Amino acid sequence: MAALLDIRDLRVTMPGLGRPILDGVRLSVADGEAVALVGESGSGKSVTARSALGLFPSTASVTGSVLVGGTEIVGATASAVRGVRTSVASMIFQDPRAGVNPVRRVGDFLTEPLRRIRGFGKREADARALELLDAVGLHDPGHVLRCFPHELSGGMLQRVMIAYALTADPRLLLCDEPTTALDVTTQAEIMAILGRLRRGRGLGMLLITHDLDLAAAVCDRVYVMYAGRIMEYAPAAALVAHPRHPYTAGLLGSAPPLSGEPRRLTPIPGSPLSLAHGVDGCPFAARCTFAEPGVCDVTVPALQKYGDSETACLRAGQILEAR
Secondary structure: OOEEEEEEEEEEEOOOOOOOOEEEEEEEEEOOOEEEEEOOOOOOHHHHHHHOOOOOOOOOEEEEEEEEOOEEOOOOOHHHHHHHHHHOEEEEOOOHHHHOOOOOOHHHHHHHHHHHOOOOOHHHHHHHHHHHHHHOOOOOHHHHHOOOHHHOOHHHHHHHHHHHHHOOOOOEEEEEOOOOOOOHHHHHHHHHHHHHHHHHHOOEEEEEEOOHHHHHHHOOEEEEEEOOEEEEEEEHHHHHHOOOOHHHHHHHHOOOOOOOOOOOOOOOOOOOOOOOOOOOOOOOHHHOOOOOOOOOOOOOOOOEEEOOEEEOOOOHHHHHHHO
């Protein structure tokens, strides 16, 4: 499959920080493929996803390559980036209420891009908005079009935001923790909608999440990120069954199992690496129980291939044998 999103050696730095926000990130999403990017808060997941739309911090220095549908985003003109945003890639953000104007009706919100960007007439735009609301599982879409955002629940409003993302008829959906602010039942409904839309329309999807179990359940491949670097990536089932990086194993060990016998949770020691502090070696070395002093804390590990997986760990072979 051809890469719809192809990020290569992406490095994002800002003045005054001790380390890069992103440091040599490589990631790809093919047409029709669902890919997850997992990691703790502050690891750089959202910055990675937003790079596909050229949404870099205003004072950032950016190097590397971000190809979206064949268009290079790094260093692109405003016109080129606008073309990607309006026809290739759309983003669904974490908080749906932050993305809408509270004094405008849902119908005005949905039909504006259809009319101004895609050139639809009013009647055609209204009909298309109704189709999209029906596609995301909203009952009585005509009533929803007449509502203001405060009249809708969080789950209903997130469905509206998914419909808004689809107004561009994109090939790539960037989902930045789209279920975080919702209850468990509604989370499952939203993920089911996204899965159905992805399969029905052949969309590529990049899902940003903290939840490795969710990532493994709905995605084909999973990337694990820590301190702006990719620590490991693998097919979803293989990554959960046989994690090769200590950080991946730590994430799995600190979450309760969804089935089987209950077990004692094993939290990852220490705290995430601050952007204010630089690091000479592996960024996870200070929290890693397998770290070798004088080696892991002074040498930056590159991603090494192990079958279908790649792992950035100097001791990945020994760790796998120990398990």
